[in-house]
Amino acid sequence: MKVKLLTLLCVLCCFTTMAQKKKPTKKTPPTKKIAVDSTELLNRNQLKTGQLQAQDEIEASLTGKDLTASQNGEKRFYDSYKLFLHAGEELTLEHSSDNFRVMLSLKTPTKDKQEMSYDSKPFAGGSYNKFFYVAPATGTYTLLATSMDAGQTGKYKIQKMITPPNAVEAQLDPVFSKQFKTLLNAKQDNFKAITGEKIKKDKKDKSAGQERFKATLEIVVGKPALLIQENAGQAVNYKSVIFESENEEEAKQYFEKIKKQLQVLARSWTEQSNTDNNYSASTDKEIVTMTISSEERKKKKMAYLVNFVFN
Numbered sequence: 001m002k003v004k005l006l007t008l009l010c011v012l013c014c015f016t017t018m019a020q021k022k023k024p025t026k027k028t029p030p031t032k033k034i035a036v037d038s039t040e041l042l043n044r045n046q047l048k049t050g051q052l053q054a055q056d057e058i059e060a061s062l063t064g065k066d067l068t069a070s071q072n073g074e075k076r077f078y079d080s081y082k083l084f085l086h087a088g089e090e091l092t093l094e095h096s097s098d099n100f101r102v103m104l105s106l107k108t109p110t111k112d113k114q115e116m117s118y119d120s121k122p123f124a125g126g127s128y129n130k131f132f133y134v135a136p137a138t139g140t141y142t143l144l145a146t147s148m149d150a151g152q153t154g155k156y157k158i159q160k161m162i163t164p165p166n167a168v169e170a171q172l173d174p175v176f177s178k179q180f181k182t183l184l185n186a187k188q189d190n191f192k193a194i195t196g197e198k199i200k201k202d203k204k205d206k207s208a209g210q211e212r213f214k215a216t217l218e219i220v221v222g223k224p225a226l227l228i229q230e231n232a233g234q235a236v237n238y239k240s241v242i243f244e245s246e247n248e249e250e251a252k253q254y255f256e257k258i259k260k261q262l263q264v265l266a267r268s269w270t271e272q273s274n275t276d277n278n279y280s281a282s283t284d285k286e287i288v289t290m291t292i293s294s295e296e297r298k299k300k301k302m303a304y305l306v307n308f309v310f311n
Contacts, residue, residue, distance in 0.1 A: 042081045042143065047089055047162045054162045062153045074150035081143040085135035088165035093131040099154025100147040101127045109139025118148045120270060132267040172261055179219050180265050183238065183310060187286055190236045191227050219308055236311065243306035251304035252276065255292050262288060287311060
């Protein structure tokens with residue numbers, strides 16, 4: 001009986017072993033690598049109905065293996081990105097690099113128009129440029145990120161923000177905003193629409209070729225402005241002292257308040273200067289400047305003035 005039992009156990013063990021050997025081994029399916037479309041990196045967050053803003057940020061590099069564009073025999077490397085915008089949406093791009101002067105190019109969905117924005121200042125170890133754009137049509141725009149100077153490579157950063165139409169300006173002082181836009185329109189015709197009464201020249205004034213007129217538009221309501229014409233009216237400067245105080249800190253606070261307004265109203269312009277007492281921004285046709293100055297008044301008291309100049 002023992003022999004039969006042992007024989008049966010041996011047979012069962014052999015059968016089990018053979019069954020285990022015949023059992024097929026399951027193979028782990030290979031992992032599929034999903035390629036990331038780098039052109040969509042700035043297009044991940046689009047503005048949705050009811051949203052106040054949509055943001056994206058990337059850090060990338062220009063390398064010798066990137067796409068190239070040649071102009072006047074000079075070759076520039078560039079990266080391409082897609083941006084979907086609805087008509088009227090406001091796009092703000094902040095482009096920076098510690099390796100080269102930055103430059104952006106934005107093409108409309110139909111590729112028939114192109115806007116350029118770049119850092120025009122000499123490179124001193126860092127470059128920054130802010131680009132503002134209002135979408136004229138709904139569609140996918142093409143953004144090219146490159147360098148201002150040919151043959152440059154290195155890391156860069158782009159921060160994107162999209163806001164609804166007029167959302168940014170809605171936060172401004174409506175009166176100052178309206179006055180600035182009126183002034184900007186008047187500049188197109190050398191301020192003729194706001195040129196008032198001619199000011200008689202003081203006998204002590206020895207400036208040649210200059211004529212002064214009262215301006216009928218006050219950039220800050222209640223603060224008179226002058227129009228100074230040179231070369232028979234070919235060049236005209238709009239000037240106004242928009243604030244004055246014996247307290248320097250008050251002048252600085254007012255300067256900062258107006259500067260913030262100008263930075264929004266002139267957000268598509270090139271910023272030329274931005275310090276505690278001097279701000280200026282320009283296009284190829286106009287420049288706005290604001291400064292803080294001081295002068296001695298009666299009893300040796302100092303007055304601090306915030307000056308506004310537009311030409």
